[in-house]
Amino acid sequence: MRLKRHKSLLISPKSLILCCAIFTLFGLLVLAFISGDDLPAGTPIPPPPELHNMTAKPASTCATVEEMGNEAVGPSGGVDSWKQSLKVRRLIRNHFESHGASRVRLLPPDKFCKQGFVMGKASEAGFGNEMYKILTAAALSIMLNRSLIIGQTRDKYPFGEYITYADFSFTLKEVKHLWRKNDCVGKYGRHLVMRVDDFEKPSETNVLCSNWRKWKHPIIWFKGTTDAVGAQFFLKNVHVQMRKSASALFGNTEFLGSRPNVIGELLRVLISPSPDVERAVNWVINNGHDPDIALHMRMLMNKSPRAINAALNCIKTTISRTPHLSHVTPRVVLISDTPSLITELMPKLQGFTEVLHFEYKNFKGNISGEPQVVKFRSKDWGPAPRWVAFVDFFLASRATNAVITGAQRRVGTTYAQLIAALAEAHQLDDGGRGNFSFISSFQSNLLHRGLQNQVGWGHVWNRFAGGLSCHGQGNQCAVTPVLPPGWWDGLWQSPVARDIRRMESYGVKLSGFGTIDENRVRVHCKARKAIIRTIPITRGCIGLKCI
Structure with a gap:
């Protein structure tokens, strides 16, 4: 039985089917045993009961x-996925109405300086992998109730010649300007610091072990998320608050048919083709x-x-x-x-x-x-x-x-x-x-x-x-x-063998059937020391001038 996070005896569909197969096999063995020499010779054997609307379905050990x-x-x-997608659409809309740039930039200094941000930074390598970095940041901003920053290189957005980005995101340049304008360092002693967590470094990432909603750093950068997997790691985070935030977006991992189209809903509001495209x-x-x-x-x-x-x-x-x-x-x-x-x-x-x-x-x-x-x-x-x-x-x-x-x-x-x-x-x-x-x-x-x-x-x-x-x-x-x-x-x-080994480096013991020992994850998280890496964005400010 799969170990569940809430210590309740919930049975997953995969485990239920496995148990049914075992009990069915056991029953057939018992029937075979009692239908043999235990019956006296000449004992009439009644015909099997007539079956209606039942088809024999052999147990499969694999699937196409x-x-x-x-x-x-x-x-x-x-159909369930469509319903969940509508819920996520409303969640995304409400989030960016509250944490979008048009509202946040008008906050008074005491509130703006408490605002948190998530950085989405991409280069101009493969479009799919690079766009996933920005989409992961957008998803994380919703999970953490923070505003979204899309990183620029030399004042240009990634793929900015071909893509128009939504106006609810900030640039880092604007956040630095507003930080100075509101004198967040002088009035509130709040330095503009970015905490970096690298998903591609399993021994260092805090994706499973830390409650990111309690992080106080003004900016968070979840680095190295080049596909849909990184953001979904939070579904197995050891902290209930993080798991709930992730589940509100990504749904139940056991019921794939009812999961929302999170990526599509984020893309729909985040990007559009440039006029020339x-x-x-x-x-x-x-x-x-x-x-x-x-x-x-x-x-x-x-x-x-x-x-x-x-x-x-x-x-x-x-x-x-x-x-x-x-x-x-x-x-x-x-x-x-x-x-x-x-x-x-x-x-x-x-x-x-x-x-x-x-x-x-x-x-x-x-x-x-x-x-x-x-x-x-x-x-x-x-x-x-x-x-x-x-x-x-x-x-x-x-x-x-x-x-x-x-x-x-x-x-x-x-x-x-x-x-x-x-x-x-x-x-x-x-x-x-x-x-x-x-x-x-x-x-x-x-x-x-x-x-x-x-x-x-x-x-x-x-x-x-x-x-x-x-x-x-x-x-x-x-x-x-x-x-x-x-x-x-x-x-x-x-999973394939190489993914079992890779998950081990994240502290996850994965079986050949895809089940994980969640207690092992908790033990791993208790034993490890949290690694905190930060980058100062503004090192010092005098009035409106920062270096």
Whole structure:
């Protein structure tokens, strides 16, 4: 039985199914024993009772990706997730109304100088990983009731040429100015100091062991959170207050089908395309309706026939499962880091879809002024100029029915996750649920050993990659959780060996079935010494001048 945080005898779905299987096996053994030589010869054996509406379902020791997806998203197609997403939407709105820059900058000095902030700082490396750093900071600001700072480099936001950021966030430059203006050091002795916690250093991070809501430092920077996992670590924090704050955002880790689209709801209010990028998106749509389906293929300059055929089948399956698309010609937008794959796919889709693709060489607008092809990353990002990825991102996120993701190696990258999350958030109306799916396309050679090759915490199927994933699967077209799981609590989730070792470095003993010994975490936290690293933002102030 899983050890629960409140010491109550709650049974998880995974444990309940395991217990049922054990008792069923025991019962069959008993029946087999008493049905043998214990009956006298000639004793009539009554026929078995007639069964109505019952089907025999053999106990499975593994699941296919499609079975995992159906369990993770839920039999109702994620209706509970939509309800929770609406709650999170209201939570986000209320938070930034109270802690947004427009209100906080007008606070009187005695209140402003008590205000806390969370730093979200990103470089201009891979868009998915870097955007997750900012999204994690936004989520943490909600958990801690603090305002959000988005870090700049040389007075420029990350990807600021292509993205417009919401005005409810601060820049560090403005916070420093307001700190001086309100004389927080002189009047209240409150120096502008930033506490840094590095998630990528397991022996130092306080993500599991400290109550961050009690930290008094004006600014907190949770560093190194390049995927959806970092913020979800707080769901297992040893302090009840932190767990409640995290659960209010991310939901119950055991019931994946009822978890909200936190990432999409944050993206929806946090970023929008720059005017030039939006102009390019509208140029592709060409006065038509938004695309029905978006296909993202991360092929690393490979053109795999298996991947193409699997994706093609997934598009057809998605159309057949969506009633209103079966009677029209759906618009399908294609995006990939590999131009030759687009060339290969387009003729195969003609006849039953209308294909959209951003042909940047034919676009006459000027988004960046320079081609900006990053040659040393061309295999990873593709040969197109950097700004094309942002047009593709905002174009694909306008898909109204489904985002399908495929890959040469690992399916469901952070870039694809963000596309799907934002697209689903766009389809959610305040009055109810929409009709949207995030779908993973797997070719059979990726599943020879199940999901074991889906390593890396940034990939959406990583938490399903362990021993519960069936080997030798055929092509799969699997519905996918739009919020990547941060733990292994759900049914059919299990870790790979390297993640068991990695979690050990955080003080978490993880079993092969994904259960954790929460008492062990508490013992680890009591034994370790909290590490506090700070950076002074203003070292000294005289009047309105600070150094």
